Amino acid sequence: MRLLLIPVAWLLGFGLLAPTSQAQELSISLELPVIETAQYYRPYVAVWVEDETQQSVRLIALWRKEPDWLKDIRRFWRKIGRSETELVDARTGATRTPGRYQLSWDGLDDAGKPVPAGQYTLLVEASREQGGRSLQRQSFQWDGSSQQYTQDAMPELGELRITLN
């Protein structure tokens, strides 16, 4: 009996027997539309997840260049950017050309811990120099169930599609 218990405890400790229901993933398909304008600059884009108290739990992507204009991703700046310098540096990627992009979220927060089940909101915010700002929000349940949502296109963002499974 004793001989049996020890290997099971090891397996649990190494996470090898974790329940399979935690394998839920959020798949995100967002689009930066082609915009006909005299002076087109690539938008600054932030993608993150907020909990029910509107606090960010996970910054998924940040496409930007100079710090001067980071504040113009207004909600991102207030919720994350202005105080989470290290996180911003860690997640920073280059700005992107118009097109459709796929991202995903594994349910981990910025510290790498699984978030509790509940309602969350995905936010996609795009701000363009000499252009506008668009913010898409889509709420979803993080409870292991399959869900699909779309958000209408906005001036600075194409149709947003998310899938949970």
Next chain:
Amino acid sequence: MKKIVLATLLALSSAVASAHTLWVVPSHFVLSSEDSWISVDVSAANMTFVPDRGVSPNNLAIVFPDGERHAFAQSYQGRRKSQADHQLTMDGTYRIELAGPARYFTFFQQDGERRRILANKDERAAQLPANATDVLTTRSRGRALSFVSVNAPNDTALALSQQGLELKLLTHPADVVATEPVRWQFVLDGKVAAGVQVELSREGELYRDDAGRELMTTDAQGMLAFTPPVAGRYVLEASLTEDSTDPLADRVRETLTLTFEAALP
């Protein structure tokens, strides 16, 4: 001669103050890069952010996020507005403040006319004409404030001096967002100020029929609660006239304006 000029200037600025709202408006309320410069406009005007009269920038100061007070690096007094520039060399919240010392005015009636001298209750006896009646001395003070945050905001520059009418910014100015409630509290000499009259206005009055000004009064705890309806720049103007606890005045009159922005949700 000098005395006359000074008195005239004070009288002018007081006349301006009584008819106009004095505000400071920074070029940016939020900045995300180090060592940024800001430019501050100062004007006394009837319409919010439509400059009317430039006022002296001599009493303009900037309090850094560490609490240190600095004069502006450069300034210019224009006819319609004055401007001052400063470089923001550290992260946190800065307070921009236009505030002179409290001034004492003694009002009286003489030969059927209302007159005024620059004197407090100790000084007035020597200056008042023999046939002066209805003598009343007022201590008058005005402040115009605004707050600018570079990267993470902090609270050091929000601290109160406990002198005159002040605003406890329970909702940090960097967290004011359109459609979200704001809670601020007024204090007079550090004590809760009930019954302060407050007028809230926002930019763009020139381009709409309804100015959309909101009149409010602080409650028994000095609290002011409101929700900015739309994103943009606002001016809050508060005034209070009270019986004086200052032995040098019969009553005190305090005014305060705060320029702030409500961010996009």
